[in-house]
Amino acid sequence: MRVVQLITASVAVAAAVAALAAPAMARADQDPAVQGRQIKVGRDHADARVPFVVKRSGEALVDLAAAAPGTDWAVKGAESAVVSIFVDNRYATDLVVSGDQRLPRQLALGALRAGPHLLRLHFADERSAAGSASVLLDRVKVTTYAPGGSDYLALRYAPIVYGRNLSELGTPYQNATTDTPLIAWHEARPGTAPGRTKLTYSVVWSNEDGGTNTPALMARWGRTTDIEWVYDVEVDERGNRVPGSDTYQAANHQTLRFAGRYEGDHALLETCTSNNNMCDKVTDPMRFFLSPLQTRPADQPREHLMDTNPWTYQIMSEEMIREGKIEAASETAPATPEVSDQRNYLYVALKKTTDRPNTGSSWVGVSVGVRLKSGGTVYLSNHVDPTWSIQRDDPAATTVELPPGTTADDIQEITANRVVVGTDNGAVVHVTGVKRGFFLGQDYLPQQSFLTWDGDVTVDAGTPSAVIWRR
Template sequence: MKTKLSLFRLSLLLLTFVYSSTATYIAAPQSIPQLPKPLAAETFHLTEDMEVGLEIEARSPHSAWIRRGAEASALLISVDGKYNQDLLLWAGDEFFNYRVMLGRFPGGKHTISVALNTARSAAGARRAEVISLRPVLLTTSRRATIVDEDQMALAHSPFLYARANTIDRFTDIPLLMYYEILRDAGGVLTVRYTVIFTNEDGGTQTAPLMARWGRATDIEWVYQIRAHGGKIVEETYQGVEHETKVFTGHRTGGRHPLLAVASDNNNFSDLACSAVRFAPLPIRARLEKATRESVMDMYPQTYRVMTEELIREKRISDTPTDANTIADPREYLYIEAVSEQEGAALAFDVKVSGQAKPFASDMGEPRLRIDRSGYFRTAVRLPKNVSSAEVETITARCSVSSKPAGERRCKHLKVVRALMLDKNYVPRPLTLPTQPESSLTAGETKVFKLAQP
């Protein structure tokens, strides 16, 4: 572990040196000496300086994220002849509407060009089809639905340099970015940006991810701003080893911070860069009464791509035998709940009709129980081909955790939702009865009976 950490720090130091030596060069959009032949182009006119996004409907023929050597083709996006970002067509052979942030542009005429980036495409996926480009003008005019706080959030969304050891390996790519907006009693506005990656090559292993988080994607907050009186008073980001650090890096396209994915568990640096960068157009998420994982439910493709990457990396098996292997994610029941843990941890047992024993989220291992408070999600593996109609009960189990505490309780417990993925990875909710909050002491259980259709 120490050797790996030392090697990582050395590589990060080298990246930092390169970045520091060329910071001004990479922060500004660079002209591309000879643009590849465009697959599509679109010209737009701005009456004033404005943030601009882009919707691209495209596909990568005969590719699939699951296919080694034919995972995806890559698009090179340029604006007015200058490099803006790359886009991996991770949805594969099907047409999909990808959304990216281009940045802030001055009033006047601008041209977006999208071309195949052969060098960044998989060897078996060096074709792409683009059927539409639609600039998205992110304005506060009457014609838009964006309010001032959303405008500020969009204007500061980060651009991400790909982790150097993921380039051309089609792993751990950012699928979605979302932001949350919170206000405190003192009037301070906080905007936090979070990225959903396909997976993480380092950090938490796959089986514990499913047990404690209810997914195998990696969800990481990347950047946060705090503003008061219309002025930004603090900018921070999630550094390596989950350290919150003050942002002192460079920007592009207006006020967009440049950050790099800098560790195998997808933490970040403002002093590193790579040859590829991404900028998903962020969506606003309201998670006061929901989990981060619930954002994935709105975009079922995230579950499919998550699964395909796991299969390609041999992390899915009909008979999982280690902590880095799971069953097909469509064979799990996903449970979202809320509770306040005091020196305690929760796990869930699921009773299936015709099965003598229940199936446990923690698989009998205390380390796989959930000891954090708030809204959380877990996943329980069920036998193959079990339907939602066969799920009879969900039992919450409150156990002693390793955290010191006077009383050991799971307070204000409520099961919010339960769902399963259908054959197309679309989340399908199960019907839960109306329920009051429960408070359990360590050793107690609470049974929730599901309503049958």
Template sequence: MKTRFICVFAAAVLFVSAVAAQEHPTVGMFPEAVFDAVEAGEAYAAVKVAAPGYTWAKSRWRPPLVVLLNGKKRASLIPIRGGEAAEYKVFLGPVGAGRHTVSVADPSKKEGRVVVESVSAGILYPRDDGYERISRAPVLLGRQDNESSDAPLMMWTVESATASGIALEYTVLFSNEDGGTKTAELMARYGRTVDIEYVYRVAFDADGRLVSETFQGPNHEELPFNGRKIGEHPVLRVCTFNNMVCDDGDSPFVFMNYPVEFDADGVRERMLDREPWINRVAFEELTREGKLTKSTPDPERMKIDDPRLYALVDIEADVPPGGPGIEISLKAAGGGEWRSASQGVDEMRFKGAGKARLGVLMPEGCSPEDIEAVRLEAVGVPGSRATILSLGPITFLDADFRPSHKEIIWKKKRALVAGSAPAIIKISE
């Protein structure tokens, strides 16, 4: 099935009547945005805010800020990027024709806790490109601890062709997961400590009629959606510590992250490469939760070393059901030893298929230019096979979590056979 990746922002979307902030806004004097809707549509807003002196590593953020539409709460907002003045985009759901006002409130009423620099707002109409996708975006009710852990940072949308029409799938990126896959396994097998989960899928026939709605429930079970909606937006609640969702219940935390354009070129972890702040926030959460160590591998697989010491290797593999795991190792120039993603721990070895990013812990000071060779090995029942379809790039994060890459010249598929000699690929300068 051919899949294409889409952006929910229409090129011609109009931001209207953004009211600029004062240079030094006082408490309760946050800026507002006013917009006029000529007909019913879907509203959205962008809030530029900073939290002076705050970092996600320091403490939880409670209560969240509130984004209001016409004086009524629509969305929760956590200034998770701390003192950095950053823009947070949210969708606000359906609105009717007329004038509307978007505002921001801080329920804590603590002076100086936040500085709201600007608020802007806009609307998509049914005729606009992207309307269907924004109008179906799920409203995510947070867990009671999302003010300090596993916060939803990003949402994206994928449109795919089906036998009878199309499907829209919504995926959410969380700052970590407190249950499910352990931190060291996440880093080794996915090259990240954030959690990426599909939450909602809706399918239509060729005439645009609704065919089905499903969500990813506890135990990764795909379940039919039978919950309430705001307009056409399904309301889902994060109901497990590994960020699965349910279609019932309530929460004071209402997350309405505006879906962004998905990067179809390579592994989905490339979404983190274009938003370095996500890796920084994830690191801050690891710091606060005591999930960092210099003694690796951690016997409990709950802790890792500084993520900036890991080489992140993109790979695409074709592995049949029951096929072998794939061990990937790197060697630095100057006679360094081979270092594997799994660090010799079976639970940390990649055993999947498709596109993935694997994390290999390297010596301190190692950079992309230092990587001399890659070793690939199938680990499993002797004679079982896997095929490597593509390899690279290799990515490192700098001190500010910005990515740098080293490409690997890859000319053809390469078969790996468990029990046979590994394949060694030397990397050209």
């Protein structure tokens, strides 16, 4: 007998009708009909069907917590189970789920009119690991954002990113096992003319199979995920797209005019390089409609979105283990550039400014140094490779590899070090803040940050190193 746990239509619709009588929310409407129940979506089982009612037309999101018993992102062949989500039989998004622990996810469903709707949850057998049998979902909540607010605007133009199907990787449904999209966010800035707003959308992938190598990712970016802006668009004072204003990040990090198709106001893009750049023609069967509702404070690095979604560090670390990108424990040495267990690293976010343009083949960067109480060795974030130092003046994340077992209490001082790439252009660097510093715990989740600092320390040709924190 085929069995599936689902919300019965009579109970759900009754609750939804009752919700229609409730006062309208100013910003968004949450449908209580799909809250508080666990749903099991199983292989060879009927799809789970969840009726709900939208009180006001708008852009819809679904929040949920998801687990896939028996899957493990760190184990080849057992990576994930995939749920394909449909709204009124319209394919909305895939959800890649890994591990026994329920992780919070937020996905977009697109524009929905006021009235009754049906959420259909399908176990995608062919996209899931052979040994996976089910996905457990709870805390399912549908929220609609009506026109008139900044959240609605950000959701209205969010792109839909199709999966990757590179022939050189040789497998279908590639984002179910590698470089999977994890979270997205948006940033809003003034546009190119008065009254315009520029919306930029970015995605965090679990890794990049091409592009920057793993040790350089840890040194230059402070993680082995891949973070890329994918799409931007300008809207006028009425919130309408300015024709011809939307661009996307194409192969080789080019910025190209978008010339593809839209689904409503949502541009359709596809991941078409091994380092997760976009094409504006879509062919892959998988698609990812991640909620871009999150944003980041201006004084935080892009990795702040990982910090506020700590489970992304777990997935990041597990992918490195499965793909053999972590050196053996017996070979671990902090002085070598090879990436060791990612729990051996101090994860630091630095704020700095450089007093002249810092581009081209010659530039001046900064590395972070850590000295422990136990000795005089200074462990450097760039592993003595100048090109792995921090070049950008945006708030920037990096990592410092330390001996296994090092804790916050073992650290004596932290330094900022001026690093010259090419010809010294005489640049002076002002280091003005450390936004956070933490280790990953045994579960690969970030531990509490123990390190913040504000000030103004200068490093120049005459004083190339300065202490920015001392115990």
